[in-house]
Amino acid sequence: MRDELGAQGTFVAMNNTVSQSVPHLHAHVVxxxxxxxxxxxxxxxxxxxxxxxxxxxxxxxxxxS
Structure with a gap:
């Protein structure tokens, strides 16, 4: 992300169940x-x-790739 999108850094967070209609685990990489x-x-x-x-x-x- 840093090289391809010109980002200075990355924020990573994981979420499960809260605010979801179907409970699952997912990650945000921002x-x-x-x-x-x-x-x-x-x-x-x-x-x-x-x-x-x-x-x-x-x-x-x-x-x-």
Missing amino acids: PRTKGDGLRGFFWPRVRYADGEAARYAEELRAAL
């Missing part, structure tokens, strides 16, 4: 940059621009 607005576990929620999520996914797939 790229971080200074001034990104993350406060505790809450960050500003914004919609991706058209094609932005797909571009990020492709960049991460390429980095993992």
